[in-house]
Amino acid sequence: MSVITPAHYAVLSAALFVVGVMGVLLRRNIIIIFMSIELILNAVNINLVAFSSHLQNEVGQVFAIFVIAVAAAEAAVGLGIILAFYRNKESVNIDEMSLMRW
Amino acid sequence: MIETVLIPLIKVITVFIAVLAAVAYMTLLERKVVAWVQSRLGPMRVGPHGVLQPIADAFKLLVKEDITPSQVDRGVYTAAPIILIVTALVVFAVIPFGGETVWFGRKISLSVADINVGLLYIVSVSSLGVYGIILGGWASNSKWPLLSSLRASAQLVSYEVAVTMILVSVILTAGTLNMAEIVRAQLHAGLWFVFVQPVAFVIFFIGGLAETNRSPFDLPEAEQELVGGFHTEYSGMRFAFFMLAEYANMIVVSSVATTLFLGGWLRPFPNVAALSLLGLVPGWIWFSLKVFGLLYVFLWVRATLPRYRYDQLMRLGWKVLIPLAIANLIVSAAVKVLV
Amino acid sequence: MGEAIAFYVLSALILGFAILVITTRNTVHSVLFLVLTFLFVAALYVLLSAEFLAVIQVLVYAGGIVVLYLFVVMLVNLKRPPEAYQDAHRQTWLGLILGGVVLAELAAIFTYSLVGTTTAATATAAAPEAIGGNVERVGWLLYTDYLIPFEVASMLLLVAMVGAIVLAKREL
Numbered sequence: 119m120s121v122i123t124p125a126h127y128a129v130l131s132a133a134l135f136v137v138g139v140m141g142v143l144l145r146r147n148i149i150i151i152f153m154s155i156e157l158i159l160n161a162v163n164i165n166l167v168a169f170s171s172h173l174q175n176e177v178g179q180v181f182a183i184f185v186i187a188v189a190a191a192e193a194a195v196g197l198g199i200i201l202a203f204y205r206n207k208e209s210v211n212i213d214e215m216s217l218m219r220w
Numbered sequence: 221m222i223e224t225v226l227i228p229l230i231k232v233i234t235v236f237i238a239v240l241a242a243v244a245y246m247t248l249l250e251r252k253v254v255a256w257v258q259s260r261l262g263p264m265r266v267g268p269h270g271v272l273q274p275i276a277d278a279f280k281l282l283v284k285e286d287i288t289p290s291q292v293d294r295g296v297y298t299a300a301p302i303i304l305i306v307t308a309l310v311v312f313a314v315i316p317f318g319g320e321t322v323w324f325g326r327k328i329s330l331s332v333a334d335i336n337v338g339l340l341y342i343v344s345v346s347s348l349g350v351y352g353i354i355l356g357g358w359a360s361n362s363k364w365p366l367l368s369s370l371r372a373s374a375q376l377v378s379y380e381v382a383v384t385m386i387l388v389s390v391i392l393t394a395g396t397l398n399m400a401e402i403v404r405a406q407l408h409a410g411l412w413f414v415f416v417q418p419v420a421f422v423i424f425f426i427g428g429l430a431e432t433n434r435s436p437f438d439l440p441e442a443e444q445e446l447v448g449g450f451h452t453e454y455s456g457m458r459f460a461f462f463m464l465a466e467y468a469n470m471i472v473v474s475s476v477a478t479t480l481f482l483g484g485w486l487r488p489f490p491n492v493a494a495l496s497l498l499g500l501v502p503g504w505i506w507f508s509l510k511v512f513g514l515l516y517v518f519l520w521v522r523a524t525l526p527r528y529r530y531d532q533l534m535r536l537g538w539k540v541l542i543p544l545a546i547a548n549l550i551v552s553a554a555v556k557v558l559v
Numbered sequence: 560m561g562e563a564i565a566f567y568v569l570s571a572l573i574l575g576f577a578i579l580v581i582t583t584r585n586t587v588h589s590v591l592f593l594v595l596t597f598l599f600v601a602a603l604y605v606l607l608s609a610e611f612l613a614v615i616q617v618l619v620y621a622g623g624i625v626v627l628y629l630f631v632v633m634l635v636n637l638k639r640p641p642e643a644y645q646d647a648h649r650q651t652w653l654g655l656i657l658g659g660v661v662l663a664e665l666a667a668i669f670t671y672s673l674v675g676t677t678t679a680a681t682a683t684a685a686a687p688e689a690i691g692g693n694v695e696r697v698g699w700l701l702y703t704d705y706l707i708p709f710e711v712a713s714m715l716l717l718v719a720m721v722g723a724i725v726l727a728k729r730e731l
Contacts, residue, residue, distance in 0.1 A: 121563045125669075127607075130570045132665040134577055139661050141581030143654030149586055149632060153593050156624070157577050160600050163616075171607040176696045179612050180705050183697070186619050187712040191719030193624045197631045198726030204635045205729075296587070336692050340614040347622025351594065354629055358587065370633075377626065397694060 127168030134161035148203075148212045152196050159189045231332045235312050243467040244274040250519050257523035278460070286456035289360070296359035301454065301461035304352025308468035311345055314338040315475045316400040318485040318503035330485070330504060331400060338399040339391060342476060343384055346431070350376045352465065353440075353450055360453035369450040371530070372440035376431055378537040383427035385545035386420045389552045390480050393417060403484035410491040414481040419548045421481045423541050425517075428473035430537065432466060435522035439530055474514035475507075482510045565606055572599045586632045590625060597621045611694045 134157060141154025163182045170178025204210055248263065248270065255262030263270035288297065318330030335341060350373050357369020391397060393416055394405040406412055414421045430437040441449035451462040478484060485503030489495050528536070576596040583589045597620045604613035701709055 121560070122566045126566060126570075129669065130573070132662075132669070133574055136658060136662045136665065137574065137577040137581060140654075140658040143658050144651060145581060147586060149628065149635070150581060150589055153580055153589065153628065156593065156620070157580065157596065160597065160620075163612075164600065164603065167604055167607050167609050167612055171609055176693070176700050177704075179609050179693075179697050180700045182609075182612055183615060183701065184705075184708060184712055186615060187716060190619060190624055191715050193627055194719045194723040195726065197627055198723040200631060201634065201727050210635055293585075293587070296591070299591075335610070337610045337614050337694055340611070340618070340694075344614045344618035344622060347618055350622070350626055351591075351629075354626070354633075355591075358633060366633075370630075373626070373630075 124168050124172045127164060131161045131165040131168070134158075134164065146211050146213055148200055148210045148215070151212060152193065152200070155192070156189060159185055227326075227328065228332065232313075235317070235332055236309070239309065239312055239468060239471065240464075242471055243464050244278065246467040246470065246515065247277065247463070248274050249515070250522075253516065253519040254523045257520070281456060281460040284456040286458060289362075289453050291361045292453070293359040293361065296355050298458075300352050300356035300359060301451075301458045301465070302352075303355065304349055304465040305461045305468065307345055307349040307352065308465045308472060311342050311472045312475070314341050314399050315479060316403060316484055317507050319400075319403075321502070329400065334398070334400055337397050339387060339397045339402070339480075342399075342472075343387065346469075346472065347380060349465075349469070356454070356462070357450035360450075362453050364447045365450045365452045368440045368446045368452075371446075372433055372450060375433070375437065375439065375533060375537075378534060379427045379430040379541070382423060382537060382541035382545045383431065385542065385549060386423045386427070387480075389417055389420050389545070389549045392549070392552050392556055394480075399479050399484075403479060403486060406483045407486055407490050412481060412483040412486075417481070417548070417552065419544065421477070423545055423548070424477055424481070425473075425514075426536075426541065428477065429518070429521065430533070432469040432473055432518075434466075434470065434518060436525040436528050437533055438527060439533060470515060470518055471511065474511045474518070477514055478507060478510040482514075562606065566603075569599050569603050569606065573603065587629070590628050590632055593628070594621050594625050597625065609693060611697050 138154045138156075138158035138161060141157065142151050145151055145154070163185050166178040166182045166185070170176060170182075200210060203215060207214055251273075252262040252270070263273040266272040266276045288294065313332040314335060316329070316331040316334070320327055320329045322328070353369050353372045353376070355369075357365040357367075357372075360366070390402070390413060393413060394402040396402060396405065402413075409416070429435075433440050440446070446452075451459055454462060483490065485507045487495070487498040487501065487503075487506050489498075573596055576592045576599065579592040580589050580596060583592060597616060601613040601616040601621070604610075604616060
């Protein structure tokens with residue numbers, strides 16, 4: 119059908135996934151870590167949509183919508199936690215987040 | 221080649237020039253209408269009755285010194301007005317200015333891009349406009365612009381919920397997301413949707429006033445409290461971009477309201493054959509007339525109502541408009557199922 | 560051909576901005592690169608003719624979630640950025656190795672799965688009843704086969720909303 123196969127999209131998705139993983143592992147700013155998680159979720163979505171459009175079946179896109187909903191919920195709660203943590207310690211460094219309670 | 225490149229290009233350029241001209245003359249219209257309400261004359265010096273005032277203003281802003289304060293974040297400071305104006309202008313891509321017409325033997329639909337998710341496109345693009353405001357205020361590295369931009373973005377995000385929710389009722393009534401199809405649905409129903417969804421129209425208009433930061437919701441620009449709003453530190457051409465974006469956004473809200481509620485390019489009483497004489501006037505003229513009618517209401521409201529307080533603004537958005545929008549959605553869905 | 564060019568350009572932009580997201584020191588700039596990444600991902604969805612998802616991506620991610628991040632970044636007015644001081648016990652090289660392992664693992668999966676099958680299987684699943692466009696089909700699936708997950712997702716969002724308010728409010 120065309121020169122771009124789902125494999126191309128899968129490679130792109132994997133690369134974006136690895137970028138996200140690197141962000142989670144290497145950065146200490148918890149906001150950046152959250153953004154890296156969003157990148158990982160987007161990588162998954164690219165895969166879902168690519169295969170959905172290849173198979174002419176919209177189920178993959180429905181799944182992607184659920185992923186977006188979960189990402190929204192995660193961002194809301196996660197940023198709430200960041201704000202609560204910042205209020206206590208004046209920092210967003212994940213290395214200082216070692217106590218379960220203050 | 222002609223179909224895929226030339227015609228869209230001509231459409232884009234025409235719409236761009238028309239919108240910019242409309243924006244320029246909105247500034248004059250605003251000053252004239254407000255002056256009229258206050259028994260003044262308004263600008264009279266440049267040209268007869270001040271008709272050349274916008275050109276003089278544009279020239280003044282162009283030749284003024286463009287100051288970049290030393291402590292700003294340069295990249296973001298430059299990007300903010302551009303983001304704002306681009307998000308305001310690209311919405312016009314899906315507005316149908318008229319039905320299908322035959323010009324020079326070609327069938328041409330009078331919208332730049334007739335896409336199936338038109339209404340969602342408008343909602344999503346205009347949700348990006350908030351970046352221009354937040355970043356402009358943040359990058360200025362100054363107290364008042366930051367406070368103003370936080371106010372503006374909180375206001376925008378709050379009212380966006382109500383407006384998007386109310387659009388769902390309209391989508392439910394029309395049964396499509398395509399802007400041109402929504403107009404055709406009104407032709408088919410023989411009734412403008414403002415009569416089917418009066419509550420939706422009122423909420424959309426109030427939300428539109430709030431989203432464009434217009435009076436009585438112009439808290440982000442409240443001179444008495446905040447110097448001049450999120451664009452205090454801007455000058456010259458970049459300041460002009462902020463003003464252009466504000467007026468372009470007013471035209472966007474009016475155009476969308478016209479398309480969704482006032483029958484777009486349709487003439488009044490589209491199904492009454494006795495009035496078919498009105499059909500001689502091209503659709504885009506009807507469209508412009510309706511848009512300017514709504515813009516006049518914008519200015520009328522500005523000249524009449526005092527400014528809201530911030531807590532009143534938030535209460536109106538969250539405790540009145542959003543519940544009303546949800547109730548309206550439930551009622552429309554019930555009516556759709558039962559009738 | 561046009562599709563290939565669009566794909567490679569978009570991929571380069573997505574990956575480039577994603578790398579900038581995780582490498583930039585200034586958090587606000589990082590958030591802005593994230594917005595650009597999401598916008599180009601939306602463009603990729605348009606290329607895959609998933610218009611509805613593209614619009615939702617812009618509306619929810621770029622217009623909603625990232626605005627939330629921007630708000631938090633501005634509220635969290637940092638005197639000392641987290642990366643400014645060194646933690647002697649932090650083992651960055653371990654993170655790099657782990658990331659490399661993930662990359663190697665994915666590469667291995669690709670080589671094993673793609674060597675055998677030269678051409679990817681063409682569209683096999685029959686298109687479901689051909690009603691309307693992309694929006695109609697997604698909506699149809701969402702409100703019929705996936706109605707219960709849809710309702711569960713709405714509950715999840717409600718719980719998240721309440722949770723965020725409880726966490727962020729100083730005193731209730």
